[in-house]
Amino acid sequence: MSENVQRSRLRLLAGAGLLLAAPQLHAAPARTVLRVGDGRGMMRAMLEGAGVLDGLPYTLEWADFPAAAPLLEALSANSIDLGGTGDAPLLFAVAAGARIRAVRATQTDPSSIAIIARGDSPLTDAASLRGKRIAVTRGSIGHYLVVAALRHAGIALNEVTLVYLLPADGKAAFSSSAVDAWSIWNPYLLIALTRENAKVVTHGGNGLWPGLGYLAAHDKAIQTKADAIADFLRRSQRAQDWALQNGDAYAAMQSRLTGLPVDVLKQMHEATRPRGVPIDERVIAGQQQIADTYYAAGVIKQQIDVRPSFDTRFSIVD
Incomplete structure (x- = not known):
């Protein structure tokens, strides 16, 4: 074997040794x-306005929905991981077998939902709704309010006509007198x-609605993205505190993002003043009230224990 060939082999072996000794590179x-599912950009406006989204250790993707029902459909299908919802829509989804759980609770003024009529309408209270056409979004807190108000007034559900519409279509039907x-x-x-x-015919503040809302997550997200969910909830709490202290700035930010009038948004926030509350026995009892009312009215066909639909490990209220 020639000296040149030997030298070439030695160089090749040395190179291979260096490759073997080099640290393995991993992706x-x-x-x-x-x-995250949002309703008309309201939650996003709050978090962006509060400036709490800097330095996220994960990527945040927003999906916007016109109401809780389609948001919960997406959540139930695992198309989103987390989303805001009222207590009644959450119950509807759980009753339908959705694998989702509430991970954070918010208390609002119960009078922030109402059954309304046109100013010249003869309707004056829940008892006057017998025989009328009422626009509701199926499975929403508005749907629950109708059920609770009629039950309180001694009116059976089959004594009214419920017209199931999303909010934009409900507004059109209401404005055109297609519903009462x-x-x-x-x-x-x-x-x-x-x-x-x-004008208001009756509202949730008449002892009809607990006034609870939730952030709910899909079970798979809870299992695989718990750290991201916990971080997002902490940031949401800080944003909610900021919004309570900075109503003008919050309303302006919401208006830019949603196109809704600033004065309406400011008035809405001042009236409802949402605040985080622990997921405790009071909250669970309020959700059980929703379930029992729906069952008694025949809206859902089985009695439901709501306790398994809560996950208290994320119940963070500073």
Whole structure:
């Protein structure tokens, strides 16, 4: 074997040894993506306005929905990980077998949902709703308010006609007199009262609604993205505290993002003043009230123990 060939082999062996000795390179772990469902950009406006989204250790993706029902459909299908909802829509989804749980609770003024009629309507209270057409969003807190109000007034559900519409269509039906009443929440409620000469027939503050809302997460997200969910909830709490102390700035930010009038948004926030509360026995009892009322009215066909639909490990209230 020639000297040149030997030298070439030695160089090749030395190179192979260096390759074997070199540290193995691994791809960086994929960055967690947290998919959050929002209603008309309200939550996003709050978090962006409060400036709490800097330095996120995960990627945040927003999905916007016109009401809780379609948001919960997406959550139930695991198309999003987390989303805001009222207590009644959450119950509806759980009753349908959705694998979702409430991870944070918020208390609002119960009068922020109401059954309204046009200003010249003869409707004056829940008892006057017998035989009327009422626009509601199926499975919403507005739907629950109708059920609770009729039950309190001694009126059976089959004594009224419920017209199931999403809020935008409900507004059109109400404005055109296609329905006699509309069960709705803010900001639609305030817009109707301040700009469309509507009046309140009855509202949730009459002992009819606990006034609870939730952030709910899919079970798979709870299992695989718990750290991101916990971080998002802490930031949400800080944003809610900021919004309570900075009503003007919050309303302005919401208006830019949603296109809704600043004065309506400011009035809505001052009236409802949402605040985080622990998921405790009072909250669970309030949700059980929703379940029992729906069952008694025949809206859901089985009695439900709501306790398993809560996950208290994320119940963070500073």
